[in-house]
Amino acid sequence: MEMRKILGIAMGAMIAAGAVSNAAHAEETVIWWDFLSGGDGVRMKQLISDFNEQHAGEITIDATTLEWGTPFYSKVRTSAAIGEAPDMMTYHASRIPLAVSQGILSEITPDDWQAMGLSQDDYAPATWDAVTIDDKQYAVPFDTHPIVLYYNKDVLAANDLLTEDGKPKGLDSREGFEATLKGLKDAGVDYPLASTTADGTFMFRTIYSFMAQQDGELMTGDEFLAGDNAEKLQNSLEVLAGWTNDGLQTTYTDYPAAVALFTSGKSPLLINGVWEVPTMIDLKDQGKLFEWGAVEIPVIFDHPATYADSHTFAIPANAGKEMTPEKHAAVLEVISWMAKNSLFWATAGHIPAYGPVTQSDEFKQMEPNAAYASVTDNLVFDPKSTLAGVAGPIYDVMSTYFVPTLNGEMEPAEAVEEIKYELNDLQ
Structure with missing residues (x-):
């Protein structure tokens, strides 16, 4: 009887340890909002599907597409104010000054950039500057259009x-x-x-x-x-x-x-x-x-x-709802993967913002993108004003x-x- 008790206790401990282990490796769901329709929407849905397939059991993107323009940005603002915004979202670079003034975007910190394996050197100066306010970055550029x-x-x-x-x-x-x-x-x-x-x-x-x-x-x-x-x-x-x-x-x-x-x-x-x-x-x-x-x-x-403007990836500042370290790491993995796999996004006509992609032989052979890729050196974005930006x-x-x-x-x-x-x- 005593031996059974010992075995029972040991078995219970093993089950508990297994539960803790499984919890530590539980699949993270990243709630995603975008405003992409038409050809953009088709291509982004394919990228999301590819990401989910490659990260099965680890991270899954749960994506929702909302109406482009003012409806999207109004919903983000009201949702962030009550802690109900998504974990990440697409965002126009031209709208970042207003969003920062409203306190609805989280900073992409130096540690975040390092975790993603991305850096300022990977981006054209004008594109990097477009997501920078007071020497801090509030989004990761995905393209220039x-x-x-x-x-x-x-x-x-x-x-x-x-x-x-x-x-x-x-x-x-x-x-x-x-x-x-x-x-x-x-x-x-x-x-x-x-x-x-x-x-x-x-x-x-x-x-x-x-x-x-x-x-x-x-x-x-x-x-x-x-x-x-x-x-x-x-x-x-x-x-x-x-x-x-x-x-x-x-x-x-x-x-x-x-x-x-x-x-x-x-x-x-x-x-x-x-x-x-x-x-x-x-x-x-x-x-x-x-x-x-x-x-x-x-x-x-x-x-x-x-x-030009840029589609970027941003992380909302959800009021009263702090993101867990595990969820934050998952969001950074999504953004990093999208940047490094943005050659497919170029088939929508856009110029990927991530330099190693646009400098690749594959992109240089992509027409007509390669024919106008020189525009990256000559880009001009909206003035940094809360009055500027899409809509x-x-x-x-x-x-x-x-x-x-x-x-x-x-x-x-x-x-x-x-x-x-x-x-x-x-x-």
Whole structure:
């Protein structure tokens, strides 16, 4: 009887030890929110599936996709305030200043970077700076998604407007690019360049790029359009309004129409985001598209510069809910794995932010991404302001004046005067 008791006690101890061991190695579930739809959504779901398969029994991502823009960011803020935000989420770099001011993002600490096996040297300076506030990082860049120039190789070639390396002629100067536009116009093309001129928030990308090509900035300290920056904005608007007035660019064109004008062959040039690359690839694979390419936007002023934003990964600061060390380690593993496996993400047209991926032979052979990868050296992000970023008030103000100006119904000088007054009135 005594022996049975001893055995029973020993067995109980073994079971208890086993339970503790199993608990220590229990699978961590990482609650994930994103705002990715369309081609982005398809690719991210595949990455999540691949991660879960490779980490079976250790970490699983439980992902939810929410509505892009203001609805997403409003939900994050309200959820973080009551400790109900996810463990991690996608976040636009342009929205980080506002999020930090609201106290809803956790710092990505030096120890976190070390644990992930990532560092500042792995990122382009502008991309790293975009997630940095007061020398602290609040997100891990996943990509950059700039605007690019899409072009119809067949039409340009037929009109002797391709260079020997198969790119549009005239990308290095205003005179050169306008010569290409006019060459297409003379060849009978109604609208050589398709632009989203009915949406001022979208056209901000092109306008701000042209400002940056003059070393202009939207915000200096706490002042909008200080010094000669108003003049540089006016210069940008005058160029674009001139293209519209000369019939070189589409008028009052919304986003779907701009893309359709290009894909139908009616407009041989299109300025749009890299996220439309999957559209072009799919149509080409279906035999419904001409030979096409995409390159960095033309240098209209002094030097290359292109507006961009970044998808990043951020960790919410959940009020009253501290993350366990095990959960935190799992979140860092997810972010690290996504960065190091972002070559697949590039098939969505984006440029992976993690340098070793973009420097790989595989990426350098990926077209058209490799053709516009040079833009990484010339990126310009939103000003670091709580008023900036996706769906921010800056865009609302400027859109009101950009649309009539780009469509020949308002003078650029008048638009700039009104924009400067209203932006500074937001402060």
